[in-house]
Amino acid sequence: MSQPQTINVTDLDIAQLSEVRKQLEDELNHLTNSFAQLKQAQAKFKACLENVKEVKPENKNKTILVPLTNSLYVPGKLSDPEHVIVDVGTGYYVKKTRPQAVKHYTDKVEYIRKNVDSLEDTIQKKRDNMNYLTNILQQKIQAETQNGPSARSQ
């Protein structure tokens, strides 16, 4: 399990190769999960951005429905179209002006985009490794079945 990192994969036998493959598979799964989560978060922030744009002076004093729960709404009026309160994380909320809020959300989207990009790179690299490993594994299995189980290909 604790093979040195510089070991040549062609030197490993089938059992070890499938072990490494399994590890890679786990890593890849974890990374794609994170990727999906990041995408989700990004979509959420983009939705916030859209919504902030609706809080504009033209909509002042218009009646809106305020959700109290998922299924209960009360009518309300938009009295202050200039300020919104933004969740900045860990239970803190900050009152911001509209442009500030827009900037906040654009920054967030950008921040996540950077992370998504670097994650995409990592996933691609892992996939390449995985394909390479699978190829070698298949070659080994083929060689094994052709030469009989006793003959190990060097």
Added chain:
Amino acid sequence: MSLQAKLQQASSEFQNLQADLSKVIEARQRLEAQLSENELVKKEFATLAPENTVYKLIGPVLVKQDQAEAKSNVDTRLDFIRSEIRRVEGQIKEIESKQEKKKAELAQIQTALQQASSSTPPSAPITV
């Protein structure tokens, strides 16, 4: 046979260590996530103007809070998380070194077992 029992005991101890290790590593990851979230909040607070009121979510209620108080609150939280991370890293190292020792012990028992099985005639079968 006693070698077998020893092997079994050592391997179960090894497995316990592995479970412990994955538990503390999970804790370490959680702390890391908290750390980065709090750092983001700190960064956010640093850009605030005086007219940006800060609210804290307590249960379902937003409560107005002093900016300076919120800032110092996040700072103490960051300090706490960092010291927790140091503590957990210490635990990880400790468990890892224990694991290494166990591994060596396991290898020793295994070679002893192999020697025993190769020196004894096949009339005494060892069931694994």
